[in-house]
Amino acid sequence: MIEMYLLEQLLAFSQCGTLSAASEKLHVSQPALSHSMQKLEELMGVPLFERTKNRIALNENGKLTADCAAKILEQEREMIERVRLLDQSRRTITLGACAPVPVADLVPILSRVYSGMTIASEIRNSDEELLAGLEKNQYQILVLHEKPEGEELYFEAYREEHLMLQLPENHPLSAKEQLYLQEIDGQNLLLYTKIGFWYELCRQKLPNAHFLMMNEFDAFGEVAGAGAFPSFVTEAAAGGELPEGRKAIPILDEEANVTYYCVCAKKDKKRFEPLYQELRRFEKHSDR
Amino acid sequence: MIEMYLLEQLLAFSQCGTLSAASEKLHVSQPALSHSMQKLEELMGVPLFERTKNRIALNENGKLTADCAAKILEQEREMIERVRLLDQSRRTITLGACAPVPVADLVPILSRVYSGMTIASEIRNSDEELLAGLEKNQYQILVLHEKPEGEELYFEAYREEHLMLQLPENHPLSAKEQLYLQEIDGQNLLLYTKIGFWYELCRQKLPNAHFLMMNEFDAFGEVAGAGAFPSFVTEAAAGGELPEGRKAIPILDEEANVTYYCVCAKKDKKRFEPLYQELRRFEKHSDR
DNA sequence: CCGTATTACGCTAGCCGTAATGATG
DNA sequence: CATCATTACGGCTAGCGTAATACGG
Numbered sequence: 001m002i003e004m005y006l007l008e009q010l011l012a013f014s015q016c017g018t019l020s021a022a023s024e025k026l027h028v029s030q031p032a033l034s035h036s037m038q039k040l041e042e043l044m045g046v047p048l049f050e051r052t053k054n055r056i057a058l059n060e061n062g063k064l065t066a067d068c069a070a071k072i073l074e075q076e077r078e079m080i081e082r083v084r085l086l087d088q089s090r091r092t093i094t095l096g097a098c099a100p101v102p103v104a105d106l107v108p109i110l111s112r113v114y115s116g117m118t119i120a121s122e123i124r125n126s127d128e129e130l131l132a133g134l135e136k137n138q139y140q141i142l143v144l145h146e147k148p149e150g151e152e153l154y155f156e157a158y159r160e161e162h163l164m165l166q167l168p169e170n171h172p173l174s175a176k177e178q179l180y181l182q183e184i185d186g187q188n189l190l191l192y193t194k195i196g197f198w199y200e201l202c203r204q205k206l207p208n209a210h211f212l213m214m215n216e217f218d219a220f221g222e223v224a225g226a227g228a229f230p231s232f233v234t235e236a237a238a239g240g241e242l243p244e245g246r247k248a249i250p251i252l253d254e255e256a257n258v259t260y261y262c263v264c265a266k267k268d269k270k271r272f273e274p275l276y277q278e279l280r281r282f283e284k285h286s287d288r
Numbered sequence: 289m290i291e292m293y294l295l296e297q298l299l300a301f302s303q304c305g306t307l308s309a310a311s312e313k314l315h316v317s318q319p320a321l322s323h324s325m326q327k328l329e330e331l332m333g334v335p336l337f338e339r340t341k342n343r344i345a346l347n348e349n350g351k352l353t354a355d356c357a358a359k360i361l362e363q364e365r366e367m368i369e370r371v372r373l374l375d376q377s378r379r380t381i382t383l384g385a386c387a388p389v390p391v392a393d394l395v396p397i398l399s400r401v402y403s404g405m406t407i408a409s410e411i412r413n414s415d416e417e418l419l420a421g422l423e424k425n426q427y428q429i430l431v432l433h434e435k436p437e438g439e440e441l442y443f444e445a446y447r448e449e450h451l452m453l454q455l456p457e458n459h460p461l462s463a464k465e466q467l468y469l470q471e472i473d474g475q476n477l478l479l480y481t482k483i484g485f486w487y488e489l490c491r492q493k494l495p496n497a498h499f500l501m502m503n504e505f506d507a508f509g510e511v512a513g514a515g516a517f518p519s520f521v522t523e524a525a526a527g528g529e530l531p532e533g534r535k536a537i538p539i540l541d542e543e544a545n546v547t548y549y550c551v552c553a554k555k556d557k558k559r560f561e562p563l564y565q566e567l568r569r570f571e572k573h574s575d576r
Numbered sequence: 577c578c579g580t581a582t583t584a585c586g587c588t589a590g591c592c593g594t595a596a597t598g599a600t601g
Numbered sequence: 602c603a604t605c606a607t608t609a610c611g612g613c614t615a616g617c618g619t620a621a622t623a624c625g626g
Contacts, residue, residue: 001293001296020581031581053625061378075360082352342601343599344605
C-alpha cells in the first residue's frame with residue numbers, strides 16, 4: 001500500500017526539482033525525503049529516478065507516478081470537501097424566500113423547532129429560481145407568493161401580506177383612502193432593495209417611477225420615516241406602527257396583496273410537520 | 289492528510305458491516321480498526337458513524353466517504369499498474385512480424401545488440417495490424433513483406449524468402465521443376481498455422497485446397513518430413529537441408545517470393561541504427 | 577567551498593496487539 | 602453468555618531529525 005504522504009512528497013519533489021527545496025516546502029528534513037523516495041521506489045517496484053552522485057531527477061516512470069499522485073491527492077482533497085459539505089447540509093435548514101417578511105416569520109420558528117440545526121435563509125426574486133434550488137436540495141423550505149405546481153411538492157398557505165404606500169401627511173396623495181399602483185407611476189419612490197419579488201412587481205407595474213434604492217435597512221428606515229418621499233410598507237413589516245406624521249394608503253392591485261405558501265418536498269413533509277403545525281397557529285402568534 | 293490504510297480499512301468495514309468482520313478480512317485486531325475509524329472521523333472533521341453501545345454503522349457522511357475511498361484506492365491500484373507497465377515497455381523491445389522467419393532472424397540480433405532489454409515478438413497475419421501496433425507503441429520494430437507507406441516510418445529491405453513445395457519423391461508432382469500455386473489448388477496440403485501472412489496467401493490463392501492444420505511445430509516437422517502430404521518450405525526455413533527422399537519445387541507466383549522490410553518509427557531510427565547495421569550484413573551472416 | 581544527495585544512528589510518535597470493560601439481545 | 606464495540610496499556614515498527622560522508626560545479 002502506497003501511503004498518501006509518499007505521494008505528497010513525490011509531488012512536492014516533482015514541483016521543486018530538488019530534494020532540499022521540497023524538504024523546505026514540506027517542513028521535513030532532506031534525509032527524510034531521501035528515505036521516502038527510496039521507499040516509494042521500492043513499493044512501486046520500478047525505478048522512478050535518475051540518480052547521479054549529487055543530483056536526483058524523475059525518469060519517465062517517476063513523471064507518470066507524479067502525475068497520478070497529483071490526481072490522487074486532488075481526489076482526496078475533493079473527498080474531504082464533499083463530505084464536509086454534505087455534513088454541513090445535513091445539519092443546516094436553508095429557507096429560500098420570495099420576500100423578507102417570510103424570513104422574519106420562519107427563521108425564529110425554525111430555530112426553535114429544529115434547535116441544534118443551523119438555519120440559513122436567502123431571498124430570491126423569482127419563484128423559478130427558488131423551486132430549482134429546492135430541486136437541487138439547495139433549499140429545504142421555500143416561501144412563495146403563488147401556489148406552486150409540482151407532483152413532488154407539499155405546501156400550505158400560512159399568511160397574507162398587503163402592500164401600502166407610506167406618505168408624509170402633507171403629501172398630495174395622502175388624501176386618498178386607497179389607490180392603484182398605476183396612479184403613482186412616474187413618482188419618486190424610496191425602495192429598499194432586498195425585498196424579493198416585490199422588486200420585480202415594482203419594475204413591472206411602475207415602469208416610469210424613479211426609484212431611490214437603498215440597500216441598508218437602517219438607513220432606509222430613517223429616510224422612509226422622515227423624508228419627503230413616498231415608500232412602501234405592509235402591515236407585516238410595519239408591525240402596526242407608523243412613524244409620526246405618516247399615513248399608509250392601501251394599494252388595491254391584486255398583485256400587491258399576496259398569500260404566502262410554505263413549500264417543501266413531499267418526501268420531507270413528515271420532517272417539517274412540526275413547522276407546519278406552528279404555521280397553522282401563525283395568526284394567533286402574530287397577534288402577540 | 290488521510291492515509292491510504294485508513295481508507296482501505298473504512299472500505300473493508302463498509303463491505304463487511306461490522307468491525308470484527310472487517311478486522312478478520314484485513315488481518316488486524318478489532319481494537320486497531322476501532323481506533324482507525326475514530327482517527328478517520330477526527331481527520332475528516334465530521335461524524336461518519338452512527339454509534340450505539342455495541343453497534344457501529346456508517347451514516348450518510350460515512351457512506352459518501354467510503355464511496356470516495358473506493359475510487360481513490362482504485363486509482364492508486366491503477367497508478368501502480370500503469371507505471372509498472374510503462375517501465376516494462378521501457379525495458380522491452382517488441383518485434384511485430386508478418387512471418388516466423390523474420391522472428392528467427394531478428395530476435396537473436398536484438399538480444400545481442402540490446403543486451404539487458406527484454407525481447408518480445410509477435411506474429412500477425414496482416415500488415416495493417418502491425419502498423420497500427422507500431423503507432424500505439426505496442427511494437428517498436430516491424431518486419432513486413434511489403435514496402436510500408438507513411439511519413440513517420442523508416443525501413444530497409446534486409447532479405448528475401450522464396451516459397452517452395454516440399455514433396456515425397458514419388459509424388460505425381462515431383463517431376464516438375466517449378467510450378468504455380470494454382471496448379472496445386474484442390475490438393476491436400478499440410479500447413480503449420482503460425483506462419484503469419486503466408487496463411488492468408490494460402491487461403492487466397494488455394495481456395496479449394498484441403499489444409500491439414502498443425503499448430504505444434506515439432507509434430508508438423510515430423511509429418512512434413514515423413515508423410516505423404518505436400519507441404520510448404522522455404523530456403524530460409526529449411527536451412528538448405530531437405531529430409532531424405534524429399535524434393536522442393538520452387539513456386540513462381542510473385543506473391544510467394546517476398547522481400548522483408550525492417551520497419552521502425554523515424555523517431556526511433558537512431559536508436560535502432562545498430563540493428564540496421566547488423567541487418568545490412570545479413571547475407572554474409574546467413575552464409576555461415 | 578557551497579549545495580545536494582546519501583548513509584548512519586538514535587529517538588519517538590503512532591500503530592498494533594492483548595487484556596479488560598461495557599453493552600445488547 | 603455470546604457477540605460486538607470501546608478503553609487501557611504496553612511493545613515495536615518506521616518515519617523523522619541530527620550528524621556525518623560523499624560528490625560536483
